[in-house]
Amino acid sequence: MPQLIDLTHQRAEIASGRATAASLLAASTRAEANAASRHSIVRSFGATAMAAAQSVDLQRAAGAPLPPLAGLAVSVKDLF
Numbered sequence: 802m803p804q805l806i807d808l809t810h811q812r813a814e815i816a817s818g819r820a821t822a823a824s825l826l827a828a829s830t831r832a833e834a835n836a837a838s839r840h841s842i843v844r845s846f847g848a849t850a851m852a853a854a855q856s857v858d859l860q861r862a863a864g865a866p867l868p869p870l871a872g873l874a875v876s877v878k879d880l881f
Contacts, residue, residue, distance in 0.1 A: 808873050815861065815872040822854035822861075822872030829874040843879060850874060 806814075814820035830850075833842050857872035 808875070811873055812869070815857070816867065818861065822857040823851060825872065826850055826854040826874050842876070 811820070811825055815822050815825065830845075830847055832838060833845060854872055854874075857867060860871070861867060
């Protein structure tokens with residue numbers, strides 16, 4: 802079973818270079834595909850999210866400052 806880490810920890814991993822935004826997004830995408838999640842995800846933006854994650858990784862590698870949520874995969878609950 803994969804270890805679950807919170808967004809603060811993920812952000813620190815990305816900022817330090819210990820993890821890439823793309824690798825963390827890939828892990829989130831695998832979790833999304835899990836049978837336990839099949840009814841919880843209505844719409845996914847995988848290709849767009851991966852492009853954004855790769856952009857964050859390039860920015861971090863270039864030494865550019867990253868905004869607080871850069872590289873983090875999040876889901877939004879739709880109540881309607």
